[in-house]
Amino acid sequence: MGEAAAEELAALSKGLIFFDVDTQRDFCWKNLGKDVYNPGAEKLAEKWGKLLGAARKARLRIFGDVDSHTEKDPELKRNGGRFDDHCFPLTHGWRHVPETEPQSALYVPNKALNKSEMASILMHDGEIYFEKQAHDVWDNQNTEAVLKAKGVKAAVVYGVATDYCVKLAVLGLQRAGIQAYVVTDAISAINIKPDDGKNALEEMKKAGAKFVKMEEVIRALNQPKLKSR
Numbered sequence: 462m463g464e465a466a467a468e469e470l471a472a473l474s475k476g477l478i479f480f481d482v483d484t485q486r487d488f489c490w491k492n493l494g495k496d497v498y499n500p501g502a503e504k505l506a507e508k509w510g511k512l513l514g515a516a517r518k519a520r521l522r523i524f525g526d527v528d529s530h531t532e533k534d535p536e537l538k539r540n541g542g543r544f545d546d547h548c549f550p551l552t553h554g555w556r557h558v559p560e561t562e563p564q565s566a567l568y569v570p571n572k573a574l575n576k577s578e579m580a581s582i583l584m585h586d587g588e589i590y591f592e593k594q595a596h597d598v599w600d601n602q603n604t605e606a607v608l609k610a611k612g613v614k615a616a617v618v619y620g621v622a623t624d625y626c627v628k629l630a631v632l633g634l635q636r637a638g639i640q641a642y643v644v645t646d647a648i649s650a651i652n653i654k655p656d657d658g659k660n661a662l663e664e665m666k667k668a669g670a671k672f673v674k675m676e677e678v679i680r681a682l683n684q685p686k687l688k689s690r
């Protein structure tokens with residue numbers, strides 16, 4: 462699996478980004494005691510760090526999403542939803558794990574933006590993270606506009622969780638005509654039902670997503686074609 466997709470990655474000359482899905486402490490760290498904790502995530506942090514390092518070295522743009530909840534969000538138990546309070550902006554649990562700590566990040570709020578707000582987002586040269594209050598990053602009303610305006614054509618996707626936020630991010634990318642390359646050994650499923658992760662991969666594949674491994678991505682980024690961009 463993946464070598465052909467990795468070759469394609471290497472050949473992409475522009476419009477390729479990395480897309481980090483929810484690599485936040487509340488999802489990744491058991492000791493925070495949240496029921497959104499993803500047991501597979503802790504082991505992946507090192508891989509995420511390597512992927513990000515390779516992307517930065519290749520000077521690729523880094524985008525992503527972050528859960529940024531308010532007290533009113535339906536998925537929280539306090540509102541009849543399923544989950545503990547998690548990822549309230551600027552709390553310890555909201556922050557990225559150290560391995561994916563953003564560099565000069567801009568957070569795109571999920572609200573209507575005026576022209577000058579949008580312009581300053583589009584001018585931002587560092588990392589861009591879309592805030593979301595539900596599983597799907599495409600619920601942020603600005604996701605599509607920003608990715609399109611930035612000329613994004615393809616995205617290397619990793620993070621948590623395979624069967625929720627990763628899947629929804631990937632399906633949305635495919636819908637928007639952006640080719641997703643899912644790093645299958647850098648994502649982790651919750652598997653409430655044992656096949657949830659497997660089924661999510663099937664769904665992504667059906668939507669046209671391609672699968673790659675971390676080492677393949679890193680090798681692809683080291684190819685001269687991409688390096689000379």
Ligand SMILES: [Zn+2]
Nearest residue numbers: 528536594595
């Ligand atoms: Zn959430």
